[in-house]
Every structure is written in structure tokens, then in C-alpha cells.
Amino acid sequence: MGVPYHRQLADKQALAARALHAVGPDIRWAEPFASAESGYRNKAKWVVGGDEKNPSIGILDENREGIDLRRCGICEPALIDAFPALVDFIARTGLVPYDVNRRRGDIKYLIVTASPQGELLVRFVLRSLDRLEEIRRRLPDLQSALPQLAVASVNLHPEHKAVLEGDQEIVLTEQSTLLMRLGDVGLHVGPQSFFQTNTAVAAGLYRQAAAWAAQIAPTSVLDLYCGVGGFALHCAPASANTIHGVEVSADAVSSARRSAADLPDPDRFTFDADDAATQRLDADLVIVNPPRRGLGATVADRIEAGAARHVVYSSCNPATLATDLARMPSLNPVEAKLFDMFPQTTHVEVAVLLERR
Known part of the structure; x- marks a missing residue:
């Protein structure tokens, strides 16, 4: 607080770029997605x-x-x-x-x-x-x-x-449930469900992931740590026959299923309350949005050994993101964008598009 906002954004971008330089020296960094400076927390x-x-x-x-x-x-x-x-x-x-x-x-x-x-x-x-x-x-x-x-x-x-x-x-x-409507997608949020605390920036994050998914045109999508289904429900290009989400919270999974039921093509979506570490990772596109501790060795190693041609990784901790990317050397980080989910703090949210070499 007290640091001009343009400096905050620049400092955060530099922090994220430094954290990922060793694992992605050639990443194309987009302009940061800025937030309102105050009154942003939902x-x-x-x-x-x-x-x-x-x-x-x-x-x-x-x-x-x-x-x-x-x-x-x-x-x-x-x-x-x-x-x-x-x-x-x-x-x-x-x-x-x-x-x-x-x-x-x-x-x-x-x-x-x-x-x-x-x-x-x-x-x-x-x-x-x-x-x-x-x-x-x-x-x-x-x-x-x-x-x-x-x-x-x-x-x-x-x-x-x-x-x-x-x-x-x-x-x-x-x-x-509380209906969080973001453009054409309405996300039902139950009392014990996780939802990003900055609605406008979350909407921007989902739009970026959806743009990458449309560019990739996967035939199948797997969303790990899916919460109430934000990524899965936004990243559903016409090319994808199946979009599956996995989340340990039964409350969040119930919310995601309810949100999918409101869409014109609900049969493409399935959600399970389960552990990400136990999933078959055979989708064309895998999306991950883990907690601050990151994926960890088990999930990162399984993604590395899996069949996914692309991975979209949304992270709130560049340090654990870098550690996870180092465990997945066959997946090249090609594009990244910073989303300022928490203005007036040093916390950052980074989305990275990975492509199998």
C-alpha cells in the first residue's frame, strides 16, 4: 500500500518472470491483467x-x-x-x-x-x-x-x-447457492465452495484460459482442482466432446454440476468429488488450479508421463509453480499472463500455457 499501482503491477510481473526464468526463459509474457485498486474483494x-x-x-x-x-x-x-x-x-x-x-x-x-x-x-x-x-x-x-x-x-x-x-x-x-454470473456462464457457489475473491479478475482469468482452449481445439478437457467448475465451464470449445472436472470438495462438485445443468449442452460436462492424484490423465488439455503448495511430485510426475498435448496451469504461488514446471520438462511453457487478484499485496496469480515438446 502506498506504492503507485503501475509500480505494483510492474513489480509483480518482474517477480513472476524471475521465478519462472529458469524453467521458461522464452515465455511470451502478455500485459498484466489489472484490478480495481480498492473495493475489489467479494x-x-x-x-x-x-x-x-x-x-x-x-x-x-x-x-x-x-x-x-x-x-x-x-x-x-x-x-x-x-x-x-x-x-x-x-x-x-x-x-x-x-x-x-x-x-x-x-x-x-x-x-x-x-x-x-x-x-x-x-x-x-x-x-x-x-x-x-x-x-x-x-x-x-x-x-x-x-x-x-x-x-x-x-x-x-x-x-x-x-x-x-x-x-x-x-x-x-x-x-x-449464490449465483456468480460471469458473462454467459453462471457459477453456483455453495457455502463451503471456493471461489476466487476478485470477481472481475477471475472473469479475466477464465476468459484467457478459454481463449487458449479455443486456440488449441482439444477433443477432451480435464480440469483438476476444479472448484465450482470455473475453468471447466468456460474452457469448453466446440471441439471438446468431454469436459471433466475433479475436486475434493463435495459441496463444490455439487455446485459445478448445477452450473453445468444450466448450459445448453450439459451432457458434455461431468464432475467428480475425488483426489487429483488418482485421476487418469489422458485428456488433450489438462487444466490445473492447485492451492499455494502447488501440484506436488505425484500429480506433476503423472502429468509429465501423461498424454496431454497442452496444460493450462493457474497458480497463486510462482515459487511452487516453478518447482512443478521443473518436474514436467516435456511440457514447454510458451505463454503466460499475470492476473492481479490481490492489489495492495505482493501476492500474484499467474496463468501459463504449456505445450508438449
């Missing part, structure tokens, strides 16, 4: 602090007391506008903020996602279900205050440990 993951009469949403300080960030400049306007009503709902419902030091209280986190159309998915992460019926009873009041509320849920997180959510999710509304 999801807020706030700790609920303060007390039951005056709850805060934001982060904890060094004493584990709440710092309120409801006016945070990186959040989309739809989130900023919704926060006062949500804080008021927490107070009116009698939800006691979880006290980390004393290990008592009701609500730990508030997680809110906004769609491009301004609809909201709201999750209340609770220590127990003691206040569940009170939340249900008062939910119509929240819906009246926030007509844009599309999905509301309670996540049960009873353990005292530094993770954001638990396994059990209870959807409180008739609608169970």
Missing part, C-alpha cells in the same frame, strides 16, 4: 469480537480483542453496505462473540460473499447450535433489512483452534 471473512451489545467484525489485536473493519477499503461496496445490518442482527439475536482468551461465547466468524449482481451469501460460524432456533426465528428480520440476502447458513465450529470453519453446514434459506 468475500469478507471476519472475526466477531467485542461483546454482545457492541459486537465488532474484523480481526483480533495482539491481546485477542476485536478490531472493527466494517469500512475496510478492499471490500466490495455490496459488502460494506451490508455490514451494519449484519452487526445489528448479531446483537439483536443475542449472539455472544467468542472470547478466545476465556474460550466462551456463541459466534466466532462472519463470512459474507457478494455476487456480481449484488446478492449475498451470509454464514454465521458458531461454537454450538444453542442459538440456532433464535437465528431461524429472527432471520425474516434480517431478510427485510437486507433484501439482497440470497443464502444464509450456520456453520458449526465447536473446536478451539485456528481454523475458519467446521464441517457441518446448516442452510437456513430456500436458496442454497
